[in-house]
Amino acid sequence: MKLPSPRGSLSERLIDILGGGAGDLRAEPDGEDDLQLSLFICYELAYRGWDGVADEWEWHPALLGLRAALEDRFAQRLGRPEPADPQTVPAALAAIVAADDGPSLSGYLRGRSTHEQFREFVMHRSVYHLREADPHTWAIPRLAGRAKAALIEIQIDEYGGGVTGRMHQELFKQTMTWFGLDLTYGAYVDRVPAATLAVNNLMSYFGMHRARRGAILGHLTAYEMTSSLPNRAYGNGLRRLGGDAKATAFYDEHVEADAVHEQIAAHDLCGTFAQAEPELAGQVLWGARCALAIDNLWATGVLDAWAEGRSSLRE
Structure with missing residues (x-):
C-alpha cells in the first residue's frame, strides 16, 4: 500500500519520517482525521506494510511510543469494561x-x-x-x-x-x-x-x-x-x-x-x-x-x- 496523504501535522511528520525523512515522532494530532490516519498508519505496519517503508519500523521504539499515545487518546471515548457473570x-x-x-x-x-x-x-x-x-x-x-x-x-x-x-x-x-x-x-x-x-x-x-x-x-x-x-x-x-x-x-x-x-x-x-x-x-x-x-x-x-x-x- 502506498503511504496516504497527510491530514494534519502529525500524520505529515509520520509519513515523512517513514518515507526516509528525519524528525521527532513526539507530537499531538491536530484533530480526529489526523489522529485516526496516524493510528491507521502505525497499525498497518503490522499487517502488509507500506510501499518503500522498512519492515523494521513495525517494532521501532519511537513508533511504538507514538502508537501507544494515540491509542490512549482513542481509548478515552470507549469507556471501560465492567465485571460480568x-x-x-x-x-x-x-x-x-x-x-x-x-x-x-x-x-x-x-x-x-x-x-x-x-x-x-x-x-x-x-x-x-x-x-x-x-x-x-x-x-x-x-x-x-x-x-x-x-x-x-x-x-x-x-x-x-x-x-x-x-x-x-x-x-x-x-x-x-x-x-x-x-x-x-x-x-x-x-x-x-x-x-x-x-x-x-x-x-x-x-x-x-x-x-x-x-x-x-x-x-x-x-x-x-x-x-x-x-x-x-x-x-x-x-x-x-x-x-x-x-x-x-x-x-x-x-x-x-x-x-x-x-x-x-x-x-x-x-x-x-x-x-x-x-x-x-x-x-x-x-x-x-x-x-x-x-x-x-x-x-x-x-x-x-x-x-x-x-x-x-x-x-
Whole structure:
C-alpha cells in the first residue's frame, strides 16, 4: 500500500519520517482525521506494510511510543469494561445486539440508494473487507481449548476453507469489479473519512494486544450476530441496481455463513472463553458494545451525508 496523504501535522511528520525523512515522532494530532490516519498508519505496519517503508519500523521504539499515545487518546471515548457473570455472557451478548438502535444503513442500501451511493459504500468497506478476518486472527494464539477451536472454525470459513477464490477478501473484489473500482489493497484509504478509519482502528486496537483478547472476541461476535440480515439487504439492494451473481456473491455468502457463526461465536467462543477466564467476561461484552457504537457512528455519518445530497467520501 502506498503511504496516504497527510491530514494534519502529525500524520505529515509520520509519513515523512517513514518515507526516509528525519524528525521527532513526539507530537499531538491536530484533530480526529489526523489522529485516526496516524493510528491507521502505525497499525498497518503490522499487517502488509507500506510501499518503500522498512519492515523494521513495525517494532521501532519511537513508533511504538507514538502508537501507544494515540491509542490512549482513542481509548478515552470507549469507556471501560465492567465485571460480568461468565455464565451469562452468551445471553448478555444477545441482549446487547437486541438493544442496538443504530441507523439502518442496510435498509437504505436495500431500497433507496443510488448506484453511486452503493459504490461509495463499497469504497468505505474495502478498507476492511480486503483484509477481512485478519484483525480477529490475532486472537488465535492467545486462546486454548474449545474457544480456540471455535475461533479457528469461524476463521476457516472467512478464509474460504483454504480455497483462494472463496476467501471473503477475494469475493469482495468481485463486488468492487462490478462497480469498476480499484482492487489494490488500501486503494481508498485517502478517500474515506476518519470514522471509517476508526472502525478499522478499533479492530486493530483490540486484536494486536493480548491484554484485550476478550474485547476482540466480543467484537467479532457482535459482527457475526449482526451480519446475516444486513448482508441479505445488501445483496438485494445490489440486485435492485442490476448486480449479477458474482457481484452479490460476497453478501450472499455471509447470509448463510454468519447465521451459523453467530451461535458458534456467542456460545463456543465467547461463552467458553468467559468461563475459562472469568475475569475477562466483562471485557467480551465491552468489545461487543464498542464494535456496535463505532460502526453506528460511521453509518450515521454516511447517511447524514447522503441526506444532505453530498458524498460521504473525502475529496
